[in-house]
Amino acid sequence: MLRLSWTPGRVVGFVAGLVAFGLFVFLDSPLRHDPQTGARPAFAAGVAALMAIWWLTEALPIYVTACVPLLAYPLLRPFGPTVVENVRSTVGAYLDPYIFLFAGGMAIAAAMQRWDLHRRIALNIMAAIGTDPKRLLAGFLCATAFISLWISNTATATMMVPIGIAVLVQIELQRGGERLRHYGMAIMLAIAYGSNVGGIGTKIGTAPNAQFAGFAERLGIEVSFLQFMAVGLPFVIMFLPIVWWALWRIGRGDELGETMGATAVADEIAKLGRIRREERIVLGVFLVTAGLWIGGKLLTGLLKPLVTSFTLTSAHVEGGIAMLAALTLLLWRSRGHAVLNFQALKKVPWETLLLLGGGFAMASAIQLSGLSNQVGAQLLGLRSFPPFVQILLASVVTVALSAVASNTATIAVMLVVLQQAVAANNLPTVLFAATIAASCDFALPAGTPPNAIVFGSGYVTIPRMAKTGVVLDLLAAFLAAGWCWLVVERVL
DSSP: OOOOOOOHHHHHHHHHHHHHHHHHHHSOOGGGOBTTTBTHHHHHHHHHHHHHHHHHHTSSOHHHHTTHHHHHHHHHOSSOSSHHHHHHHHHHHTTOHHHHHHHHHHHHHHHHHHTTHHHHHHHHHHHHHOOSHHHHHHHHHHHHHHHHTTSOHHHHHHHHHHHHHHHHHHHHHHTTTOOOHHHHHHHHHHHHHHHHHHGGGSTTSSHHHHHHHHHHHHTTOOOOHHHHHHHHHHHHHHHHHHHHHHHHHHHTTSOOOTTHHHHHHHHHHHHHOSOOHHHHHHHHHHHHHHHHHHTHHHHHHHHGGGOOSSOOOHHHHHHHHHHHHHHHHHHOEETTEESSOHHHHTTSOTHHHHHHHHHHHHHHHHHHTTHHHHHHHHTGGGGGSOHHHHHHHHHHHHHHHHTTSOHHHHHHHHHHHHHHHSOGGGHHHHHHHHHHHHTOOOSOGGGSHHHHHHHTTSSOOHHHHHHHHHHHHHHHHHHHHHHHHHHHHHHO
């Protein structure tokens, strides 16, 4: 049962969404008199305005808002004159191949979490990087980012915070119980920031990446798993040292011995014991799946001649690979039990799939109703800016918006707006930069779940998080714009 705490902000957002919907749908305007599509642009605009306001204000849970098209579009019919056509187009958006890709990825992540494989990987990365204070901080940051490439940023932060607290407590005991106010904050922020940044690197790292890829495909721009990594992963690699530098400026406030972290990390590894057979199975399935994803474009080319009933894309192949991996883990039995069981799957945030479907449905309605053409006519002025200025503006605005709204809600709105606000030849670059920027909020606990999770550790203060985070927000926006400007056209 859905239970809501109706705060004043949520009440205002809820009412504002309904008012915006009513203004677009019922008031006479040019949107109701499109020469080709009649009043359909007004109906698409009403639903989009309602969803955007509800998403950004979190008047309702974002996955509930994402279900609005399932009810509204068959009634308002923005896709065409018949109910059947609208039902087919709406439901089809919730069955997009990228939803199956993301679902399969989450199932693999659930198997990793069930057997603590992600925890073992993280601790061994930390041990390999080093355990003196500087390297231990870098180890937490890099280990968290690596896990977040494949697991949601929220799950990654949830897993890493107990490890961070355990390590910090052991170091504090070695120092006679003195609390690590500065270094503890740096470690906790490394977990939050690493979770956010790491998810940028792959298509399944965070929901906005899948939202972008699905949106781009509807515009005729196919983005394979490898192509996304070619842009996203180097950004992660370039930005992590910047994050480490900013956090070390905080952490060095506590004077620490060079070897204090070694015992703490070694103890955490020892608690895991020897690697189990189930961990090896999950790791093997994950490595094979990741390899197939990376080679997805080549595999698509080989399979296309065999598929004649529909146009096969890399999204279909990658989604099929993901679901096959999930099915393999569900059916593979080890020592009398399934490697991935339904109990583990219950912990997966399946509501994210509704959000993806709702975003895809909204974008399709805006495009096919004719609303996108009318919005584009109103935003032609922005297209006169130089290409790099368009990219930079998109990055900065997206980062700013993600400070007060979730990255998934932010990119759902920004993709639709930017589609018509920038020149067509610059569109893939702008959308990619905005997608990266949506995951780059570091300033406020409310900006993204990892920020809120580490704030609950007691080591983080809002003023210091904001002071460090605002600088990183701006640096991330500029780096995302500059990097995408240099490489996106060469990769896509």
